[in-house]
Amino acid sequence: MTPFGEAVRKLRAERGITQKEMAAELGVSAAYLSALEHGQRSEPSWQLVQRIIGFFNIIWDEAEELQRLAALSRPKIVIDARALTPRAAILANRLAEVYPDLGEDELSEIEALLDAKSGEPSGR
Known part of the structure; x- marks a missing residue:
């Protein structure tokens, strides 16, 4: 959902x-x-x-x-890796592989990093 x-x-x-x-x-x-x-x-x-x-x-x-x-509710997220550095592209692909298995604590850690970077709270 x-x-x-x-x-x-x-x-x-x-x-x-x-x-x-x-x-x-x-x-x-x-x-x-x-x-x-x-x-x-x-x-x-x-x-x-x-x-x-x-x-x-x-x-x-x-x-x-x-x-x-x-x-914030796009069921399928697409990241255009052409604009990313090789390291960022690898990280994006790794995240896509593991995100279904992330626990609440891990999601909260990632969310906190993104909130700090954007200066805005996420869609919790």
Whole structure:
């Protein structure tokens, strides 16, 4: 499940709305909404995110957070290694190999390094 999918599912559950009901209101299939919630579809379009924000009638910080989570929710990440140094390309490939096996502590360490580098907290 992606951060965006998890957030949408939580909003939907809090309001007691089924996937079928929400999908009908958004003009998408229930299967598509289910796949989006489970991270089996690509990052949602800006238009769909706006429709979801309107559907839940959320504003300001909560709407911005949902937009941020949508941008962080690409189920398949691609890194263009052509722009990387050889060492960085090797590291990116190694990370791709081992990330499914990383534990919470290891993920937290990597997250802290990325937060320090970017100056912004991650999508936790």
